[in-house]
Amino acid sequence: MATSREARTTARDATTRGGVIAFGRSAALAPFSSRAQRELLFSLIGVIVSVVGLATIGLVVFPGTAVSAMRGGAILALSFLVLVGSGAARRLGAAGRRLASRLIAEQVPEPPPLRLGRRRSDRVRTRLSDPNGWRALAYLVLKLPLGQLELYAASYWVGFIGLTFPFWWRLFRNHPPGVELSPVGFITPFGWIRAGTFAGAILVFGVSAAMVLAAPWVTRAVVSVDRWLIRVLLGPGKLAIRIRALEETRARAVEDSAATLRRIERDLHDGTQSQLATLAMKLGQAKEKLEHRSELPYDPTGALELVDDAHRQAKETLVELRDIARGIHPPVLDLGLDTALATLVARSAVAATLRFDVPTRPTQAIETIGYFSAAELLANVTKHSHASNAIVEATTNERHLLVRVTDDGIGGARLGKGSGLRGLEDRVRAVDGRLSIVSPPGGPTVVTVDLPLRG
Amino acid sequence: MRVVIAEDAAVMREGLVRLLEDRGHEVTAAVADGDALLRAVAERHPDVAVVDIRMPPTHTDEGLRAALVLRREVPDVGVLVFSQYIETRYATRLLAERSDGVGYLLKDRVADVSEFVDALARVAAGGTALDPEVVRQLLGASRRVAALDATLTPRESEVLALMAEGRSNTAIASALFIGEGAVEKHVANIFAKLGLPLSESDNRRVLAVLRYLEA
Numbered sequence: 261m262a263t264s265r266e267a268r269t270t271a272r273d274a275t276t277r278g279g280v281i282a283f284g285r286s287a288a289l290a291p292f293s294s295r296a297q298r299e300l301l302f303s304l305i306g307v308i309v310s311v312v313g314l315a316t317i318g319l320v321v322f323p324g325t326a327v328s329a330m331r332g333g334a335i336l337a338l339s340f341l342v343l344v345g346s347g348a349a350r351r352l353g354a355a356g357r358r359l360a361s362r363l364i365a366e367q368v369p370e371p372p373p374l375r376l377g378r379r380r381s382d383r384v385r386t387r388l389s390d391p392n393g394w395r396a397l398a399y400l401v402l403k404l405p406l407g408q409l410e411l412y413a414a415s416y417w418v419g420f421i422g423l424t425f426p427f428w429w430r431l432f433r434n435h436p437p438g439v440e441l442s443p444v445g446f447i448t449p450f451g452w453i454r455a456g457t458f459a460g461a462i463l464v465f466g467v468s469a470a471m472v473l474a475a476p477w478v479t480r481a482v483v484s485v486d487r488w489l490i491r492v493l494l495g496p497g498k499l500a501i502r503i504r505a506l507e508e509t510r511a512r513a514v515e516d517s518a519a520t521l522r523r524i525e526r527d528l529h530d531g532t533q534s535q536l537a538t539l540a541m542k543l544g545q546a547k548e549k550l551e552h553r554s555e556l557p558y559d560p561t562g563a564l565e566l567v568d569d570a571h572r573q574a575k576e577t578l579v580e581l582r583d584i585a586r587g588i589h590p591p592v593l594d595l596g597l598d599t600a601l602a603t604l605v606a607r608s609a610v611a612a613t614l615r616f617d618v619p620t621r622p623t624q625a626i627e628t629i630g631y632f633s634a635a636e637l638l639a640n641v642t643k644h645s646h647a648s649n650a651i652v653e654a655t656t657n658e659r660h661l662l663v664r665v666t667d668d669g670i671g672g673a674r675l676g677k678g679s680g681l682r683g684l685e686d687r688v689r690a691v692d693g694r695l696s697i698v699s700p701p702g703g704p705t706v707v708t709v710d711l712p713l714r715g
Numbered sequence: 716m717r718v719v720i721a722e723d724a725a726v727m728r729e730g731l732v733r734l735l736e737d738r739g740h741e742v743t744a745a746v747a748d749g750d751a752l753l754r755a756v757a758e759r760h761p762d763v764a765v766v767d768i769r770m771p772p773t774h775t776d777e778g779l780r781a782a783l784v785l786r787r788e789v790p791d792v793g794v795l796v797f798s799q800y801i802e803t804r805y806a807t808r809l810l811a812e813r814s815d816g817v818g819y820l821l822k823d824r825v826a827d828v829s830e831f832v833d834a835l836a837r838v839a840a841g842g843t844a845l846d847p848e849v850v851r852q853l854l855g856a857s858r859r860v861a862a863l864d865a866t867l868t869p870r871e872s873e874v875l876a877l878m879a880e881g882r883s884n885t886a887i888a889s890a891l892f893i894g895e896g897a898v899e900k901h902v903a904n905i906f907a908k909l910g911l912p913l914s915e916s917d918n919r920r921v922l923a924v925l926r927y928l929e930a
Contacts, residue, residue: 526774529769530723530724530774533799533822534724534727534799534822535726537727537799537822537823537825537826538724538726538727538730538825540823540825540826541730541731541734541825541826541828543826544825544826544827544828545737545828548828548829556738562737573726
C-alpha cells in the first residue's frame with residue numbers, strides 16, 4: 261500500500277516538476293515569441309497614432325478652448341463632422357482593420373460599402389448618416405487614451421536595456437576611489453531607479469528581468485482591449501451582420517424552392533408524362549386493332565393484351581402521381597403535425613417510435629418544415645445508419661419547436677458538401693432555425709432541428 | 716424500315732419497340748442516352764433514328780445535340796426528334812440547313828399510332844415531319860402573320876399549315892377531305908400570293924415556307 265502511494269506521489273511530483281519546467285520555459289520564451297513582438301509593434305503604432313491625434317487636438321482645438329470652452333467644443337464637433345462627412349473616418353477605420361489583420365491576426369469583416377451618389381452634397385449626406393462612419397470615428401477617439409495605455413505596455417519592453425546594466429557597469433565605472441559620479445537613471449513603469457553602485461546595477465537587472473517577463477502579458481492585455489474595440493466598432497455591426505445572414509438565407513431559400521420546382525418538373529416529366537404518353541400509345545394501338553377500316557388485321561386478342569397493359573400502367577401512374585403530390589405537400593399535415601408524424605413513423609422502413617409533446621400548435625410553414633425534416637432524417641436513418649431502431653421526438657421549448665431523430669446505428673453523420681443534411685440545414689436556416697448533429701463513430705446519432713414556433 | 720430508338724424512359728422505350736415491331740419494322744437498337752445513340756447509328760446504319768431530347772446525363776438537350784451530329788455526319792439517316800414539349804428554337808436549329816430526313820414531334824403524337832408511324836416512314840424516306848404545334852408556334856411568332864391573314868383564304872391557311880408540317884399533296888387532300896387537284900390549285904395560289912417560286916419536292920417547299928415565316 262505504502263509503496264504504491266509513494267510511487268504515486270513521486271509520479272505526481274515528477275509531473276509537477278515537468279509542469280513547472282515547461283511553464284518556466286514558456287514564460288522565459290514568451291518575450292521572444294512572434295506573437296508578442298507583433299503585438300508590441302501594433303502597440304507602438306498605436307502610440308504614434310495616439311500622439312499624432314492628441315497633438316492635432318492640441319493644435320486645432322486647444323487654442324479655441326483657450327478662448328472659451330464652447331468654442332473649443334464647437335471646433336471639436338466640426339472636426340468630427342469633417343472626418344465623417346469626408347469619408348476619412350471610414351478610410352482610417354479600414355486602415356486600422358488592415359493593420360489588425362496583418363499584425364495581430366484579428367480578422368474583422370468589412371462593413372457593407374456605401375452607395376454614394378454623384379453629387380457632392382449627396383455624398384456628404386450619405387456619409388454623415390452612415391453609422392459605420394461614426395463607429396469608426398468612435399474607435400479613433402477611443403484610440404487616443406488607448407494609445408497611452410499601449411505606451412505604458414511598450415515601456416515594459418525597456419527592460420531589455422536594463423538587463424545590460426551589470427555587464428557594462430564595471431567597464432565604465434572603474435574610476436579611482438573617491439571620485440563621485442552621478443548615478444545612472446533607469447525608468448521603469450513604477451518610476452525612476454537611480455543606480456550609483458554595482459549593487460544598484462544588479463537591482464536594475466532584477467527589476468528589468470521582471471519587466472521583460474511581464475511585458476508580453478501586459479501588452480497582450482492592452483492589445484486585447486484594442487481587439488475588442490476593433491471588433492465592436494470597425495466590424496459591420498450587429499444589424500449589418502443580421503442583414504447579411506438574412507440575405508444569405510433568403511438566397512438559399514430561393515435557390516431551394518427553385519430546386520424543388522425543378523425536381524417536381526423532372527419527376528413529372530420522367531415519370532407521369534412518359535407513363536401517360538405510353539398509355540395513350542397502347543390504347544391507340546388497341547383501338548387500331550379493333551377498327552375494321554384500318555389497314556391492320558382485326559385482332560381482338562392483341563387488343564385485349566394492350567388494354568390489359570394500359571390498365572396496369574394507369575394504376576401505376578396513379579401511385580406515382582400520388583407520391584409526387586405527397587412530396588409537394590403531404591395532405592395528412594392538414595390534420596396536424598402529430599398525425600402527420602405518426603403516419604411517417606408508421607411508414608418508416610426502420611422500426612421507429614414517436615414521442616410527441618407540442619402543446620402550442622406552430623404555424624403551418626413551421627409544421628411543414630418540421631415534418632419534412634423528420635421525413636428527411638428518417639430517410640437518412642434508413643439509407644445510411646444501419647440502425648435497427650429510431651425515435652422521432654417533437655417537443656417545444658419556450659418559443660421553439662424541437663424535432664429530434666435518434667437512431668442506434670453506426671454514427672458518423674456529418675454536414676458534408678452535397679449531403680442531404682446540408683440541404684436540410686439550408687431550409688431550416690431560412691426560417692432562423694438551427695440544425696445540430698451529434699454522431700460519434702459507432703453511434704448513436706442524434707440530429708436535432710430547432711425551429712421558431714412562429715417562423 | 717430499320718429503326719434505332721434513343722429514349723431514357725424505359726416504359727416509353729419498350730412501348731415504342733413493341734409498337735414498331737408489331738407493324739413489321741425492325742428495331743436494331745434501343746438505347747438510353749446520346750453517346751449510345753451515336754454509336755448505335757454508326758454500327759447499325761438504320762433508315763431512321765427516334766431521338767428523345769432530354770436524356771442523361773444532364774437531362775437538358777443532349778438528344779438534340781446528338782441529332783444535330785447525326786444530321787451533319789450521316790445525312791442519309793433520317794432523324795425524328797421527339798419531346799414532351801415544343802421549343803421553336805430547337806426546330807429552327809434542326810432545320811437550319813436542310814429539311815430532308817428530319818422530324819420534330821410531340822411525344823403525345825404516339826397516341827395516334829398510324830399517323831406517328833406514317834411520319835416516321837416519311838422521315839426515313841427523306842421527307843419532313845413537323846408537329847402541328849411547331850407550325851402553330853412558328854406562325855404565331857412570324858412577323859408576317861398579319862400579311863398572311865390578309866392575303867390567304869382560310870382554306871389556303873389550312874393548306875399552308877399542313878404543307879409546313881411536311882405533308883404531301885395526297886396527305887393534305889385526305890386530311891382536308893378534298894381532291895388532290897384542289898390541293899394543287901391551293902398550293903399554286905399560296906406560292907403566287909407569297910411571291911415564292913413553286914418547287915416540285917415536298918422538302919423544298921417546307922423549307923421555302925419556313926424561311927418565309929422566319930423572315
